[in-house]
Structure formats: C-alpha cells, structure tokens
Amino acid sequence: MNLKYCESIYAYKSWKTREVKVGGVGxxxxxxxxxxxxxxxxxxxxxxxxxxxxxxxxxxxxxxRITVPSMGDAENLPNIRNELKxxxxxxxxxxxxxxxxxxxxxxxxxxxxxxxNPGNFADKKKFAVLEYTDLxxxxxxxxxxxxxxxxxxxxxxxxxxxxIGTNHGSLSDRIMNRYGDTALGMVESAxxxxxxxxxxNYHDIIVSMKASNPQVMVSAxxxxxxxxxxxxxxxxxxxxxxxxxxxxxxxxxxxxxxxxLLEDGLGDTIRVSLTEDSIYEIPVAKRIVEKYNKLRFxxxxxxxxxxxxxxxxxxxxxxxxxxxxxxxxxLRIGENYPVRVETSFSKFDLEKFKSILEANLSSKESxxxxxxxxxxxxxxxxxxxxxxxxxxKEKFPVSLDIKRISLQEISLNIDFLKNFDKLKFxxxxxxxxxxxxxxxxxxxxxxxxxxFKSSFDTISERLQLIRETNISNCIFSIENDDIIHxxxxxxxxxxxxxxPILLTCKAENLEEALYTSSIxxxxxxxxxIGDMIRIEVGESKPEExxxxxxxxxxxxxxxxxxxxxISCPSCGRTxxxxxxxxxxxxxxxGHLQGVKIAIMGCIVNGPGEMADADFGYVGAGPxxxxxxxxxxxxMKSIPSEIADEKLVELIxxxxxxxxxx
Numbered sequence: 001m002n003l004k005y006c007e008s009i010y011a012y013k014s015w016k017t018r019e020v021k022v023g024g025v026g027x028x029x030x031x032x033x034x035x036x037x038x039x040x041x042x043x044x045x046x047x048x049x050x051x052x053x054x055x056x057x058x059x060x061x062x063x064x065r066i067t068v069p070s071m072g073d074a075e076n077l078p079n080i081r082n083e084l085k086x087x088x089x090x091x092x093x094x095x096x097x098x099x100x101x102x103x104x105x106x107x108x109x110x111x112x113x114x115x116x117n118p119g120n121f122a123d124k125k126k127f128a129v130l131e132y133t134d135l136x137x138x139x140x141x142x143x144x145x146x147x148x149x150x151x152x153x154x155x156x157x158x159x160x161x162x163x164i165g166t167n168h169g170s171l172s173d174r175i176m177n178r179y180g181d182t183a184l185g186m187v188e189s190a191x192x193x194x195x196x197x198x199x200x201n202y203h204d205i206i207v208s209m210k211a212s213n214p215q216v217m218v219s220a221x222x223x224x225x226x227x228x229x230x231x232x233x234x235x236x237x238x239x240x241x242x243x244x245x246x247x248x249x250x251x252x253x254x255x256x257x258x259x260x261l262l263e264d265g266l267g268d269t270i271r272v273s274l275t276e277d278s279i280y281e282i283p284v285a286k287r288i289v290e291k292y293n294k295l296r297f298x299x300x301x302x303x304x305x306x307x308x309x310x311x312x313x314x315x316x317x318x319x320x321x322x323x324x325x326x327x328x329x330x331l332r333i334g335e336n337y338p339v340r341v342e343t344s345f346s347k348f349d350l351e352k353f354k355s356i357l358e359a360n361l362s363s364k365e366s367x368x369x370x371x372x373x374x375x376x377x378x379x380x381x382x383x384x385x386x387x388x389x390x391x392x393k394e395k396f397p398v399s400l401d402i403k404r405i406s407l408q409e410i411s412l413n414i415d416f417l418k419n420f421d422k423l424k425f426x427x428x429x430x431x432x433x434x435x436x437x438x439x440x441x442x443x444x445x446x447x448x449x450x451x452f453k454s455s456f457d458t459i460s461e462r463l464q465l466i467r468e469t470n471i472s473n474c475i476f477s478i479e480n481d482d483i484i485h486x487x488x489x490x491x492x493x494x495x496x497x498x499x500p501i502l503l504t505c506k507a508e509n510l511e512e513a514l515y516t517s518s519i520x521x522x523x524x525x526x527x528x529i530g531d532m533i534r535i536e537v538g539e540s541k542p543e544e545x546x547x548x549x550x551x552x553x554x555x556x557x558x559x560x561x562x563x564x565x566i567s568c569p570s571c572g573r574t575x576x577x578x579x580x581x582x583x584x585x586x587x588x589x590g591h592l593q594g595v596k597i598a599i600m601g602c603i604v605n606g607p608g609e610m611a612d613a614d615f616g617y618v619g620a621g622p623x624x625x626x627x628x629x630x631x632x633x634x635m636k637s638i639p640s641e642i643a644d645e646k647l648v649e650l651i652x653x654x655x656x657x658x659x660x661x
Contacts, residue, residue: 002230003311005222006264010309010485010492012295014265015225017236020204022161023092023112025062027206027268028236032293034269035285036063037278038096043073043080050083052278057091059282063269065094065115074103077110094163097121098170101147108154113161113206118193119170122147130177140174145196156202163238164197166190168211168220169612183209183220183316187227194235206236206269212243212566212598213612214257215557218526219316221261226316236268237261243568243598246275246582248548252518252555255288259519260526262292263484275567275582275599287515312495313527320528321491324498326447326473328371329397329421333447333475333531334500339558340532341549342371342399342502343542350384356542357388361395364661366561366593367550369542371422373399373534379413386419397421399449403429407439414442424449426479433462437469446473449502453479456489463493475532477502483520491529500531510544513537517552525556563590566598566613584644585617589651591660597647598628614656617647629654 007013019029027034037056041048043066053064068074077095084093092112097104098120108114122144132140155162166186179185186209197205209220221237228234241257254272261267270289272281313319323334333340345353360369376382382400389396399422402410407430410417417423423443427450430436440448448471452459466474476499480486483505491501503521507513517535524530533552535545553559567582578601585599598613616628620636625643627635627650638646651657 002226003315004229005226005315006266009264009311009315009488012263012265012292012485014296016234017268018203018234020161020206020236021159022063022094024090025092025112027161028234031268032296033262033267033289034062035060035282035289036065036094036269036271037061037281037285038065038067038271040278043068044076046076046079046083049080050087050089053080053084053091053093054087054089055279056282057089059279060286061091061282063092063094063113065096065271067096068100068103068107069098070100071103071106074106077107081110101151104151105154108151108158108160111160113163114151114155115163115165116148116151116193117165117167117170118189119167119172119175121193123172123174130173132174132178137174137178141192144192145199148193148196149200152197152200152202155204156200159204161204161206162197162202163206163208164190164193165208165210165238166220167242168209168213168216169242183216183223186211186216186220187224190224191227194233203235206238208238208240210240210242212241212253213557214241214253214260214522214555215318215526217241217257218260218523219318221266222264223316225266237266238269238271239267240271240273242273243566243600245565245567246579248514248551249555249565250274250276251284251514252522252551254284255515255518256522256526256552256555258288259515260484260523262289263519263523267292273568275578277579288519309489309492312492313529315527318526318528321495321501322498323500323531326475326500327421327445328399328447330394331370331397333502334498337531339525339530339553340370341546341553342373342532342534343369343546343549344373344375344534344536345542346375346536346538348374348376348381348384350388354388357392357396361392367546369546371397371399371532373401373424375401375403377404379405379409379416382416382420386416389419399424401426407435411439414439418443418446420446422447422449422475424451424477426451426453427462428453428479433465437465437471441470443471447475448473449475449477451477451479451504452490459490460493463497467497475500475502477504477534479504483516484523487520487524487529491524501529502532502534503530504534504536506536508538510537510540510548513540513545514548517548518555521552522556525553525558560594563592563594564596564613565590566596568600581617585647588644588648592651592656592658595651595656614654615647615651617643 007015017028019026039049039052041052056064094113095107095111096115098117166189171185175185175189179188190207209224211217239258239261241253258270270285272285274281325332325335398420400420401424403426478486505516505520507516513535521533537545550561582599596613598616600618618626620626623640624637625640626633
C-alpha cells in the first residue's frame with residue numbers, strides 16, 4: 001500500500017489541488033482555505049432562510065449551504081434567489097441533496113454548487129446483507145451511473161460545481177457489504193461517483209469524507225488523498241467532523257479532525273458542525289484556518305528532515321506505539337496503560353494547593369489530577385512540596401521541573417530530590433550534556449523527563465548518549481511550538497526504542513490551549529503517539545486545564561470520562577429543536593460514564609451513526625422520535641413529549657443506567 005498521503009509529514013507543505021469555482025469563490029488552487037456553514041431553517045420559508053443566509057454572509061461565511069429534501073423545497077429556491085439578489089447578497093449557495101436525484105436535477109439551475117451523498121443518492125439504506133459477484137457489482141454501478149449522469153451533464157453545462165460528500169454514517173448497503181464500515185469503504189464510495197463524473201470530462205468536483213469519530217475521519221481523508229496521488233487526481237477537499245456536538249466538546253472534536261489534516265497541508269474549505277446556531281460555527285472555523293492560511297502562502301525551505309526521513313507509521317489506522325512502562329509513584333506510564341494527564345502548576349501556594357489536593361482525593365468524579373507538575377525556582381519551594389509529599393505519599397505523584405536549579409545545587413541535593421517521582425530537565429539548559437547524564441546516573445529508579453528543543457541532529461546525538469547510560473526510566477518531551485512535526489521527528493528517532501513520550505504545549509489562555517492542544521495532541525494521539533499529556537496555561541485554574549485534558553482524551557476516543565454525545569448540527573431537515581433536545585438529554589444522561597448517545601434531527605445519517613453509539617434518538621417526523629439500540633430501531637414514532645423518558649427506560653433496560661451521585 002502507498003503510505004504517502006501528503007507532501008511531508010515532518011514540515012508544513014500544502015498539497016496543491018486544482019481550482020474549482022463556486023460562483024465567484026475559488027476553492028483549491030492558489031486560494032485561501034474557505035470557511036462555510038449551513039442554514040437551519042425550513043427551506044420553504046423564504047424570509048427565515050434568506051435572513052440566515054445574510055447573517056452567515058455578514059459573519060464571514062464564504063459559502064452557505066441549504067438543505068433541499070423535497071421538490072417543494074426546491075421549488076422555493078427561485079424565491080430565495082430573487083430575495084438575495086434584491087438585498088445585494090453575493091455569497092454562493094450550495095444545495096444539499098439526499099435521496100432525491102430529481103430534486104438535484106431541478107435545483108442545479110438556481111445554485112452555484114450541489115452536494116450529493118454517494119451513500120444515498122441512488123440507494124436506500126436498509127442494512128441489507130447481500131453478496132455481490134463482480135458482475136452484479138458492475139451492474140449496480142451501471143444503474144447508479146444512469147441515475148447520476150444527468151446531474152453531471154447539467155452541472156457541466158451550467159458551470160455548477162459539485163461536492164461528492166461521503167458520510168461514514170450513510171454508506172450504502174452495497175459498499176458496506178463489499179468494504180465494511182471502513183475508511184476504505186468511504187473512499188471507494190466517493191471514487192465510484194468521481195469516476196462517473198470523469199467519464200463526462202466533468203472536473204468541478206470537491207470531495208469530503210466526514211465522520212463523527214475523528215479517528216475515522218482523519219484516516220478516511222488520508223486514504224482518499226493517497227488514492228488521489230496514485231490516480232493522479234487533484235480535487236479540492238472539504239473538511240469536517242460531522243455530528244461534533246456543542247460547546248467545548250464540539251470545538252475539540254472539530255479542531256482535532258480538521259486541524260490534524262490542515263497541519264499536513266490537506267484541506268481547501270472547512271465546515272465546523274456544531275449543535276448551535278450556525279453563526280457560531282464561523283468564528284471557530286476562522287480560528288482553525290487562520291494559521292494555515294498564513295502558512296499556505298509562505299515560502300517553505302526544504303530541510304534534511306522533509307527530504308530524507310521516512311514514514312514510520314501506518315497513517316491509515318490508529319495503533320498505539322509500544323513503550324515500556326515507567327513509574328511515577330504508583331502510576332505507570334506507557335505500555336497498555338491509559339494515556340495519563342499531568343497537571344502543571346506554574347505558581348506554588350502551599351495552602352491553596354493543599355485544598356486542591358484534598359478535594360482531588362475526596363472527589364468521586366472520574367476526572368482527577370493524576371500527576372502534579374511544579375515549575376520551581378528554588379529548592380525552598382521543593383521543600384514545601386515535600387512537606388505535603390510526606391503526608392500524602394503515593395496519593396500525591398509529583399513531577400518537578402528543575403531547569404532553574406544549577407547542576408551544582410542538584411549534585412548537593414541528590415538524596416533530597418530522590419524523594420520525588422519525576423524530574424524534568426530541559427536539555428538545552430546544560431552546556432555539558434555529558435556532565436548532566438553523569439549526575440543523573442545517581443537517580444536510581446527515579447523517572448527522568450528529558451525535554452528537547454534543539455535541532456534534529458542534536459536530539460539524535462543526545463538520545464544516543466542517553467541510551468548508553470544506566471538511566472532506566474526515561475520519558476521524552478518537546479519544547480517547541482511546532483508540536484506535530486517536532487514530535488513526529490522525535491517519534492521517528494525513538495521508533496526502535498521503547499521510551500514513553502509526554503506531549504506538551506504552552507498557551508497564553510484557555511481558548512488558545514483548546515485549539516493548540518486539540519490540533520497538536522489530537523493528530524499525534526490519533527497516530528498512537530503519546531503516553532501522557534501536559535498543558536501549560538498562564539494563570540488558568542488547574543481544574544480548567546484538567547477538564548480540558550480529559551475532554552481532549554475523550555475526543556480522541558482514548559479515555560471515557562463522561563457520556564459521549566454524537567449530535568448533529570441543525571439544518572432544514574431537522575424534525576425537532578435540536579439544541580433544546582440535546583440540552584435536555586444531556587441534563588438527564590450526562591452522568592453516564594462510557595455511554596454513547598446519538599441525537600439526530602433526521603434519518604440521513606442517523607441509522608449509520610447509530611452503529612457508533614449505544615443509543616440513538618432520531619427525528620422521525622413532526623413530533624415523532626425513533627429510538628435506536630445501536631443501529632436498530634427498537635421504538636418507532638414515539639411522541640416527542642415522552643421520548644426522553646422512553647430513552648431513559650431503554651438505557652435502564654440495557655443495564656447501563658446509574659443514578660446521579
């Protein structure tokens with residue numbers, strides 16, 4: 001298999017795609033990464049839909065998508081276009097089509113772009129299990145081609161662009177039976193439709209590979225680009241994590257999936273899908289693309305690392321890198337142990353910290369401080385920390401950053417420093433690295449964190465020196481703003497070792513930390529790189545940093561500390577108030593650790609995404625809800641007034657309910 005999916009995994013370099021014009025907006029080519037969103041109104045309601053389009057245009061949405069579920073909605077598009085023209089709106093409109101080829105063929109006259117879902121454009125999902133011979137499969141493709149080609153020809157005739165948008169939750173039964181519920185299935189589903197379009201020499205195509213699980217989403221896009229590179233295709237990419245949810249969780253998942261790909265130079269337009277009013281999606285999208293729109297047009301120098309270092313992962317699946325376990329008090333880092341959280345305390349207040357520690361020990365919540373990291377400026381502070389260490393012992397795993405302590409002081413206080421569990425050394429602080437290693441040989445059984453910010457060659461040399469010592473418990477971190485590429489280089493150097501890796505980042509405030517850690521840590525954790533994380537944030541409260549750390553691990557599907565909600569963004573297909581419903585269900589079930597609940601406004605992705613959830617709450621019609629167990633409907637057309645109670649009953653019947661503590 002070709003493992004290449006981007007220009008470089010060790011430095012930013014944008015993958016060059018063709019330009020596709022959507023009205024007056026260019027996507028791909030030499031254009032910036034575009035941001036877009038979607039209306040949530042009933043498309044038959046001209047006033048509401050136009051109002052939302054204008055509002056999105058005003059906050060910076062460069063394209064606006066509207067759902068067109070029926071011919072009645074399609075027939076209102078001329079009214080919407082006339083009103084937008086009267087108001088002077090210039091934003092290109094995208095029609096979102098599912099299930100209805102005839103509607104797609106109608107709307108193409110009134111929009112700049114049509115989105116089709118290859119999973120349901122010519123298929124009805126029934127979860128049927130069928131075996132296809134090669135001939136039967138080919139006949140199916142010919143059937144699909146007959147349905148799809150009229151739209152392709154009309155788009156080509158009018159100069160209208162098309163997004164071929166695969167969703168993990170709505171793969172066709174035919175694809176599912178041949179490829180399974182996989183990233184490969186998503187890619188093949190899109191390629192079938194792309195090849196039909198190419199048969200008519202139509203190339204105004206943008207492609208997406210969306211999933212609610214960032215692991216699946218990132219793997220699918222990487223696999224798609226790898227296949228594009230093999231085939232010589234250069235179609236622009238629309239990035240998004242579908243059903244990301246709301247609030248902090250929705251932003252973490254979106255930044256993790258979208259940002260991971262943007263770091264690799266992939267992506268030409270993005271949509272952040274939040275269960276919130278759509279105008280709130282645009283500031284998040286802008287925040288994510290800001291860095292990459294600057295990098296996209298910068299001159300990037302080729303370095304030895306970008307030219308000579310080889311791929312060392314399987315980028316199409318998440319497989320954790322093996323490391324031997326090292327101790328931090330009673331905790332173990334690495335091997336098959338959970339990815340740990342180390343909380344950083346930049347300032348030490350003995351009384352304040354004692355209250356934090358006691359609250360941590362008495363808490364019954366699953367989110368707790370695991371390792372306490374202190375940046376000390378002198379050994380008097382270490383003495384104060386040790387006074388607590390003597391009281392709380394193994395319940396108080398301590399890491400000390402002693403970069404401000406001289407080698408001479410360390411040498412004079414070896415016996416005292418051995419009382420702690422981990423010592424962090426910033427290797428660039430010591431001119432004589434051999435002298436540091438000689439001293440560290442005295443710290444038997446203590447875990448040593450080496451933090452690097454030197455050049456690749458220097459790190460390589462110093463790692464070799466470390467390997468030659470008697471230091472048995474090592475963990476490595478990087479002090480560098482270029483988190484993903486620097487840690488990949490470190491992981492490449494450690495690929496034949498079994499040392500754990502600690503992922504670190506620094507930020508000025510909590511919002512910056514959310515995006516920096518979600519993108520940086522997210523990409524690495526999805527690749528299986530990282531055994532512990534540490535987020536360092538100015539004056540933020542330790543509890544806020546702790547919460548963000550665990551939320552990030554949950555977003556990467558590595559640790560489950562609360563209910564996982566898969567909730568779609570509102571759109572014109574939604575059959576109930578999605579935000580209100582999501583808030584109600586969260587209030588009732590948010591304490592169920594390890595339970596996954598999907599809240600879907602309609603059936604477009606609902607049944608498929610149920611496969612990734614334990615329970616599903618799906619709009620079935622006005623005032624009606626279907627309840628799912630996995631991907632199977634177990635209660636049909638329940639009145640919405642009692643649907644919440646029935647969901648709780650279903651969870652209880654499956655033995656997954658616990659009362660709130």
